[in-house]
Amino acid sequence: MSPEETVWKGISPRYQVEAVVHTVAVSLLPLAGSSVPLWISEPGVSWVSWYPLAITLAIVAIVGAFIPRRIRAYGYALRADDLVFRRGIFFQRQVAVPYGRLQLVDVTRGPLSRLLGLSELKLVTAAASTGVTIPGLPLPVAEELRDQLIAVAETRRAGL
DSSP states (O other): OOGGGOOOBOOOTTHHHHHHHHHHHHHHHHHHHHTHHHHHSOTTTOGGGGHHHHHHHHHHHHHHHHHHHHHHHOEEEEOSSEEEEEEOSSSOEEEEEEGGGEEEEEEEOOHHHHHHTEEEEEEEESSGGGOEEEEEEEHHHHHHHHHHHHHHHHHHHHTO
């Protein structure tokens, strides 16, 4: 298949919920830390003590605003000889994993992923730089993809 014929598949839009929950959880500690000046300053004395919290809230809002676009940037394509995975908005990454190099294909699910019916497909090769993790796949899609990749990898390794 030529690059023009590559058919990209995206991940589930439900992954946005998981990404929002993760962003909120990661933001709690910086938000708490940036609110400390409000607790230690005297009431009504200085509006400058609001700056750290305002800046932290602005950063969290910007990160949150990019979540839907970041989710749409994820994609994977099955080609004749490899699986290609892409991600990223500003810093884009595209990785091709040859079927014959696959050593492990793993489906994992955390508590929130299970609740949303999603899973994560992890592809491991001998080279650490080509390991790929595809998040936000519906469980049936991830299991079908895992089985398909294992079958193709076995036939490719047999030909080595």
